Amino acid sequence: QVQLVESGGGVVQPGGSLRLSCAASGFTFSSYGMHWVRQAPGKGLEWVAFIRYDGSNKYYADSVKGRFTISRDNSKNTLYLQMNSLRAEDTAVYYCAKDRLAYSIELRPSFDPWGQGTLVTVSS
Amino acid sequence: QSALTQPASVSGSPGQSITISCTGTSSDVGGYNYVSWYQQHPGKAPKLMIYDVSNRPSGVSNRFSGSKSGNTASLTISGLQAEDEADYYCSSYTSSSTSVVFGGGTKLTVL
Numbered sequence: 001q002v003q004l005v006e007s008g009g010g011v012v013q014p015g016g017s018l019r020l021s022c023a024a025s026g027f028t029f030s031s032y033g034m035h036w037v038r039q040a041p042g043k044g045l046e047w048v049a050f051i052r053y054d055g056s057n058k059y060y061a062d063s064v065k066g067r068f069t070i071s072r073d074n075s076k077n078t079l080y081l082q083m084n085s086l087r088a089e090d091t092a093v094y095y096c097a098k099d100r101l102a103y104s105i106e107l108r109p110s111f112d113p114w115g116q117g118t119l120v121t122v123s124s
Numbered sequence: 125q126s127a128l129t130q131p132a133s134v135s136g137s138p139g140q141s142i143t144i145s146c147t148g149t150s151s152d153v154g155g156y157n158y159v160s161w162y163q164q165h166p167g168k169a170p171k172l173m174i175y176d177v178s179n180r181p182s183g184v185s186n187r188f189s190g191s192k193s194g195n196t197a198s199l200t201i202s203g204l205q206a207e208d209e210a211d212y213y214c215s216s217y218t219s220s221s222t223s224v225v226f227g228g229g230t231k232l233t234v235l
Binding site: 045050061095109112113 | 158159160162164169170171172175176181213215216217221222223224225226227228229
């Protein structure tokens with residue numbers, strides 16, 4: 001079955017960097033766009049970034065543009081999120097999620113399934 | 125402040141039907157048929173319940189249905205069950221920033 005496993009979360013100081021990974025299995029990773037979505041403690045969901053199945057197009061939320069970079073390695077079935085210049089308001093559980101449709105070239109909010117999430121805490 | 129507006133909470137008794145609204149603008153909900161709904165139980169990852177306004181993924185109960193009128197999308201759950209108690213989020217593509225926006229979430233309580 002489809003499985004997404006995030007890792008790389010932890011505690012980091014404001015201004016620091018962190019790289020999250022999402023290991024995918026159970027489907028043809030190179031055929032699907034992938035997303036990162038975050039959820040601050042006790043708060044709602046916030047979409048963070050999307051990368052097309054072939055890595056050719058990337059989209060970001062305004063709140064992370066210029067600080068975060070989404071990437072993928074289709075040979076390793078792995079999605080990444082490089083987070084720089086971290087702020088307290090970036091503290092959240094970060095989920096990776098698979099696009100529902102294969103080879104989608106449009107940015108659509110149909111994420112299925114989601115990983116279990118990894119917690120990032122930005123604090124001094 | 126969330127880009128899409130949902131009621132903070134709704135409630136219903138077992139067997140009843142409830143509807144959760146999700147209001148946006150012509151740049152998101154009203155302009156595209158790219159509205160999805162997610163269910164999230166405490167401490168769990170969200171689960172896709174409805175996509176493209178009214179389509180159910182395989183395995184999702186037909187008690188869940190979606191619709192849209194103008195700038196407002198709706199999720200209806202019929203025959204409420206205790207297991208439906210969860211948080212529900214709507215989401216939509218938005219052309220204003222070429223991104224995806226979520227609603228603030230609605231807590232469903234089954235009385």
